[in-house]
Amino acid sequence: MIERYTEPPVLVAGNSVTRSFPNGTTALAEASFEIRAGEFVSFVGPSGCGKSTMLRMVAGLDVPTSGSVERGEGEIGYVFQDATLLPWRTALGNVLLPLRLAGTKKAEAEERARAALEVVG
Structure with missing residues (x-):
């Protein structure tokens, strides 16, 4: 029997993602990507290029101005860049x-x- 390779499922896909803000700043323009099960992915670039904006959209905390971010089954973890702990909780x-x-x-x-x-x- 011949075993055939099948690609892992796509967990997150960005399709022509653009995010503009009311002040006129465009944080991302036409970004597309796929993240498959088992992959380790990093968004790398200079300060202000839209990395955190993209991650917020992947986590479902923000939405694109145009394009789409689609998430498959499963949980997505997110660690905030700034401290967001509730000081009254352990x-x-x-x-x-x-x-x-x-x-x-x-x-x-x-x-x-x-x-x-x-x-x-």
């Missing part, structure tokens, strides 16, 4: 928050949050 409480907001049951959320904190020390 480290565990901050990590638990998005899990609980997503509807993860308390025991599972705590297990996942503790595991994530263990990874980063």
Whole structure:
């Protein structure tokens, strides 16, 4: 039997993504990409070229002015560039928050949050 290679599924695709802001700044123009399962992808460029804007759209925190960002099944993790911790919560409480907001049951959320904190020390 001959085994055939099949490409991993596309998890995120950007199609002619443009993001302009009300002040007239265009952060991205006609950017296209595909991210497949198992890939490690970096957006690299000088300050102000649209890397964070693109990542916000991939995470679903912003939308393109034109074009599209399509996401497949699964979760997308996002680490903010600036500190966004809630100072009245513990480290565990901050990590638990998005899990609980997503509807993860308390025991599972705590297990996942503790595991994530263990990874980063």
